[in-house]
Amino acid sequence: MKIWPAPPDHGIVFVRTDLKRPELIPARCENIRSTQNASTLGVNGTRVGTVEHLLAAFYGLQIDNAVVEVQGPEIPIMDGSAEPFVQMLYAAGAERQSRPRRKLVVTRPVRVEENGKWAELMPSDRLRIRFTISFDHPAIKDQTLEVEFSNGNFREEISRARTFGFLHEVETLKAHGLAKGGSLENAVILDAQGVINPEGLRFPDEFVRHKILDTLGDLMLIGLPIQGAYRGYKSGHSLNLKLVQALLADHAAYDIL
Numbered sequence: 001m002k003i004w005p006a007p008p009d010h011g012i013v014f015v016r017t018d019l020k021r022p023e024l025i026p027a028r029c030e031n032i033r034s035t036q037n038a039s040t041l042g043v044n045g046t047r048v049g050t051v052e053h054l055l056a057a058f059y060g061l062q063i064d065n066a067v068v069e070v071q072g073p074e075i076p077i078m079d080g081s082a083e084p085f086v087q088m089l090y091a092a093g094a095e096r097q098s099r100p101r102r103k104l105v106v107t108r109p110v111r112v113e114e115n116g117k118w119a120e121l122m123p124s125d126r127l128r129i130r131f132t133i134s135f136d137h138p139a140i141k142d143q144t145l146e147v148e149f150s151n152g153n154f155r156e157e158i159s160r161a162r163t164f165g166f167l168h169e170v171e172t173l174k175a176h177g178l179a180k181g182g183s184l185e186n187a188v189i190l191d192a193q194g195v196i197n198p199e200g201l202r203f204p205d206e207f208v209r210h211k212i213l214d215t216l217g218d219l220m221l222i223g224l225p226i227q228g229a230y231r232g233y234k235s236g237h238s239l240n241l242k243l244v245q246a247l248l249a250d251h252a253a254y255d256i257l
């Protein structure tokens with residue numbers, strides 16, 4: 001993968017450089033093709049998968065415009081968090097551009113629910129994300145965290161949280177030819193008792209922190225930075241995307257400033 005600068009109001013656009021006819025795939029919710037396990041974007045049959053952690057890194061570093069060239073169908077998973085992308089973007093540096101930054105401001109509550117899970121957006125003076133997960137597993141149980149994104153705290157509090165999965169799921173995925181590179185190097189894996197990674201967790205509540213990271217990536221698919229308070233209960237990519245679609249469908253629920 002290579003990341004290039006892009007002009008103001010360009011947005012984040014993916015390009016598959018391994019194909020004869022490269023297709024431009026803007027990171028916008030109308031281009032979502034699948035939310036199973038990870039977020040996959042596509043245009044005219046060309047797809048790029050597992051975009052959410054990189055999108056969260058862009059969000060956290062307030063990078064609105066970039067071209068992402070990727071030589072294959074999926075963004076590299078790296079260590080399962082956004083930290084390697086954050087380091088790379090910091091090393092490259094970012095530039096303040098000449099046009100004022102646009103943002104979407106939530107002006108009215110929007111809520112979606114599904115099978116006892118829910119996600120909502122409320123008006124707020126800044127971006128806040130409050131997430132609750134509830135797993136019937138001794139190492140996770142109930143975790144709630146609220147993060148206010150105002151002073152560059154994305155890097156310390158959220159970017160290092162890794163994706164997680166259960167050993168029996170990983171075995172099923174592998175049996176279906178998926179998660180071929182899946183290992184303890186790029187995810188927190190749990191068996192019935194607890195975390196099997198020898199290094200343990202990066203935060204006691206790394207699981208809910210990763211869900212907040214994923215939510216940032218999902219909100220990036222609005223195509224503009226958002227000012228609002230998100231609250232989610234057992235939500236995920238699929239329900240978050242429904243929330244984004246419900247927001248964009250209700251013109252009375254937001255302003256663009």
Ligand code: ZN
Binds near residue numbers: 052210214
């Ligand atoms: Zn994730």
